[in-house]
Amino acid sequence: MDLSEKQQYELLAAISARSEIPVKFAYLGNRAKKWDEIYHQWEEKDLVTEEEMGLLLFHIDGILNVFSNPGGINLIDLGCGNGMPAIYLLKELAERNINATYLAVDISPAMIELALNNVKNSLPGVKTESLLIDFEKESLADHLLAVKQRSMLPNLLINLGNTLGNYINASRTLTNFLEAMTLEDYLLIGNGLSNDLNTQKIIDTYNVPIIIDLVTGLTHTHFLPNK
Numbered sequence: 001m002d003l004s005e006k007q008q009y010e011l012l013a014a015i016s017a018r019s020e021i022p023v024k025f026a027y028l029g030n031r032a033k034k035w036d037e038i039y040h041q042w043e044e045k046d047l048v049t050e051e052e053m054g055l056l057l058f059h060i061d062g063i064l065n066v067f068s069n070p071g072g073i074n075l076i077d078l079g080c081g082n083g084m085p086a087i088y089l090l091k092e093l094a095e096r097n098i099n100a101t102y103l104a105v106d107i108s109p110a111m112i113e114l115a116l117n118n119v120k121n122s123l124p125g126v127k128t129e130s131l132l133i134d135f136e137k138e139s140l141a142d143h144l145l146a147v148k149q150r151s152m153l154p155n156l157l158i159n160l161g162n163t164l165g166n167y168i169n170a171s172r173t174l175t176n177f178l179e180a181m182t183l184e185d186y187l188l189i190g191n192g193l194s195n196d197l198n199t200q201k202i203i204d205t206y207n208v209p210i211i212i213d214l215v216t217g218l219t220h221t222h223f224l225p226n227k
Contacts, residue, residue, distance in 0.1 A: 032110035036082045052160065052190050053088050060092050066186055072099040072153040076144060078135065078163075078177065080104040083115025085160040085190070087122050094123060101151060105131045105140075136173050140180035148182065157181065160190035 077086045093100045104115040112130045131143055167173045177187055
């Protein structure tokens with residue numbers, strides 16, 4: 001996996017200042033396919049992804065009823081991953097004859113490509129767009145305002161999975177989301193759910209070779225030569 005010069009500096013700063021590697025770097029390059037494989041393994045075993053999606057769909061009517069214009073929604077998938085959680089929502093919108101534009105937002109070009117392919121394969125009629133950005137560092141406001149201006153529809157921002165725990169500064173990232181919203185927009189935040197009393201389930205979910213390989217993948221990073 002190759003990092004840009006800017007990403008190299010950020011990575012080295014995180015290691016030297018906090019002795020940690022930001023999780024977002026683990027999804028760059030061919031690591032996207034690793035994450036996709038992990039997600040499908042969780043799905044097959046009814047682990048955290050299924051629990052979150054079950055809760056989401058149980059409340060889907062309340063989520064969608066907050067919009068005054070049921071004719072259409074821009075679904076803004078922040079940290080899109082493989083796009084599979086968003087597909088649950090897109091299918092619900094389609095069943096209600098609500099037009100949706102899907103915007104895949106991620107730091108990883110490979111993740112965006114994976115998400116768009118999954119959405120197009122599952123729902124060929126859905127309009128898709130993409131935004132390559134590091135929203136932990138860069139403002140979303142202008143980009144999401146442009147989406148609204150093109151469509152004249154509200155934005156539903158989603159940040160599903162256990163993604164919120166990945167951010168170095170969650171408060172700053174959430175502020176970035178807020179500053180990119182208008183009064184007619186909404187933000188839906190998910191979390192990887194598991195029974196707090198069943199710690200073994202949490203351990204079994206994450207303590208598997210493929211996840212260990214994903215999070216340690218930066219040991220194989222190729223740094224660009226100095227100019």
